[in-house]
Amino acid sequence: MLASEEREKSMEKNVETELKLLFGKKELKALLELPLVTKKTIKGSHQSLKLVNAYYDTRDLILRQAGIAYRIRQTGKAFEQTVKMSKRAAGGLTSRGEYTVSAKGWHPAPDKFNGSGLPLDLEGLLGGAMLEKLFSVRVRREVRLLQVTKETVVEMAIDEGHVLAGKKKDTINEVELELKEGRLGDLLEFTAQIAQRIPFFTESRSKYVRGLNLLGKMDPAAQAWTSFEPEGKSSYAGAVKGQIYQYGTRILEEQNAFRESHIEEEADRIFLPSFRTILRNLFWVRTLFDRAHGLVMNLRTVTEPLEKLHTLKEFRATWRKLYKSAGPLAGSDKLTDLVEKDIARTADKIRGQVRDGVYTAVLFSVYAALEQGSWNAGDYLQLDQMLQLSAERTLEEIHHRLVEQSRKEAPAAAAGKKGKERRSKARRQDGGACEEEKLLARFLEQAAPLMGHLGDIAGRVKIEALTKDGRKKLARLAESLEGSMARARLLQYAAAQLGQVRDAVTACEAGLLCGWLLAASQAERRKQVKYFRKWAAEVRLPEKADNMPPRPVPEKA
Known part of the structure; x- marks a missing residue:
């Protein structure tokens, strides 16, 4: 058994791992009636509790600055005091150190934590400063254990219940799922199964943070989302997980605000960058992580509408720009109205x-x-090693596709002088694009995503097969191909409109845009063929696969 599996099997002592989930009243009732819950409830574990909590710190928030929350809780007649350490959070999931000892009423006693396993000198940290009550939390809690x-x-x-800070209060209606023993993966799988049946949202703020917000003692900058780039020497599995958890958290938090606002047209701007980052990480580990392909397919259910919205908005902007200069020749602008209805x-x-919790279900x-x-x-x-490996395999795939393309080009190349004359004639008759160039252009259309991923990796680590100049050429080529893919999506949509519209004005406008996009695409493809030949002439393409013939020497531009 791997060391990571052993750590997962036996949870670290004094670490609290939990999820905070938000359900509507109707959904909460459905949750409690769900067979997934009722059949897994351990007999005799259900109980109702009344909890009163008070949180403490010094006047200048010494504990807060150290990432510590100090709480005294009353349950019935019993009192206990707890220290919670800094937490790691991801989309409602938190993991943090938690140390609890007995208490005498509402009287903080930091010295009681001596010998509790707390990995710091609490009394030394306080330096004699007095602990004062910040706010209180009163909740009615229903608890059950689930196997x-x-x-x-x-x-x-x-x-x-409520968080109470002076005259201010914040309502609490949440469900906590805490891992008492066993594996984190099981907790997440169970949560995903709930999400597939009942929509819910996540709450990343603890009751402590909500109380500090009421008091105005939380720095907004400290709560702002910040990106995290893992170290190149760290484990690639941990780094990829961390990135996916991080950007998944951003999506889950953004959707909480999104569902309560009216900014539907901004959904691609809000969610798409994070989903694309998750997909990029899964692409990198596609040959190392056994579930990568299945996850990509699952994510497509939510990214496809976002990509379509992004394309429609680009289409609208492109058409408006073209219409200003040439559109009036076609008559009144009817295409914009058609596109805006599709956007809506x-x-x-x-x-x-x-609203239906699809994002939540997919991410869990x-x-x-x-x-x-x-x-x-x-x-x-390590992460850097994994990226190098991913780059090598991407190059191998590009090489394989290039070899397949060369087999199609071979008859023309073998024709010698007659072949050259034929190609020269083809260039004159087809605007300078011979059959050989068309084939290479089609190859670049198919390989564009691979070139984009390779360019992204080259911007992060040094790829042995690429020279410094080769990396620059790759970046320029990848950027050009990305623009071509965007135009191809616009062209596909414009062509679809031509096949659907019935009035002549809209058809004329769609045809005008199709022609403009085609002309721009053809001009850009000729540049890309030139870029690719220059790049391929100096890149050291791998030749590891036994069934691959030696790669052809690219023709000079």
């Missing part, structure tokens, strides 16, 4: 996915797979 698998027990706690329909579909399925899947060499392969 989600043979190895894993989860505590489900339903909290209803697509944006409404995205809102429905968010991804999280569960990250923990349950098999990572080849996950314990020792």
Whole structure:
């Protein structure tokens, strides 16, 4: 068994791992009636509790600055005091150190934590400063234990109550799923199964943070989302998981605000960059992580409407620009109205996915797979090494496709002088593009995503097969290909409109845009063929596969 699996099997002592979820009243009732919950509830574990909590710190928030929350809790007549350490959070999932000892009433006693395992000198940190009450939390809690698998027990706690800070209060209606024993992957899989049946949202703020917000003691900058770039020497599995958790968290937090606003048309701007980053990470590990392909297919259910919305908005902007100069020749602008209706329909579909919890279900399925899947060499392969490996395999795939293309070009190349004359004649008759160039252009259309991924990797690590000049040429080529893919999407949509519209004005406008896009695409493709030949002439393409013939020497531009 791998060391990571052993760590997962036995949870670290004094570490609290939990999820905070938000359900509507109707959805909460459905949750409690769900067979997934009722059949897994451990007999005799259900109980109702009244909890009163008070949080403490010094006047200048010494504990807060050290990443510590100090709480005293009353349950019935019993009192306990707890220290919670800095947390790691991802989309409602938190993991943090938690140390609890007995208390005498509402009187903080930091000295009681001596010998509790707390990895710091609490009294020394306070330096004699007095602890004062900040705010209180009162909740009615329903608790039940769930045997989600043979190895894993989860505590489900339903909290209803308030955070009280002076005259201010914040309502609490949340469900906590805490891992009591077993595997994190089981908790995430169980949560994903709930999400597939009942829509819910996540709450990344703790009750402590919500109380500080009421007091105005939380720095907004400290709560702002910041990107995190893992170290190149870190484990690739941990780095990829961290990136996916991080950007998944951003999506889950953004959707909480999105569902309460009316900014449907901005959905692509809000969500698409994070989804693309997750997909990019999965592409890098496609040959190392056994569930990568399945996760990509699952994510497509939410990214396809976002990509369509992005394309429609680009289409509208492109058409408006063209219409200013040439459109009036076709008559009144009817194409814009048609596109805006399609934008509204697509944006409404995205809102429905968010409302119905589709994003939540997909992301928790991804999280569960990250923990349950098999990572080849996950314990020792570093991030930089993984990127190098991904680059090599991408180059191999580009090489393989190039070889296949060369087989199509071989008859023309073997024709000698007659072949050259024929190609020269073809260039004159077809605007300078011979059959050989067409084939290479088609190859670049197919290989564009690969070139884009390779360019992205080259911007992060040094690829042995590429010279410094080769990396620059690759960046320029990848950027050009990205623009071509965007135009191809616009052209595809414009052609679809031509096949659907019935009035002559709209058809004329769509045809005008199609012609403009085609002309721009053809001009750009000739440049790309030139760029690619220059790049391929100096790149050291791998030749590892036994069935690959030697690569052809590219023709000079």
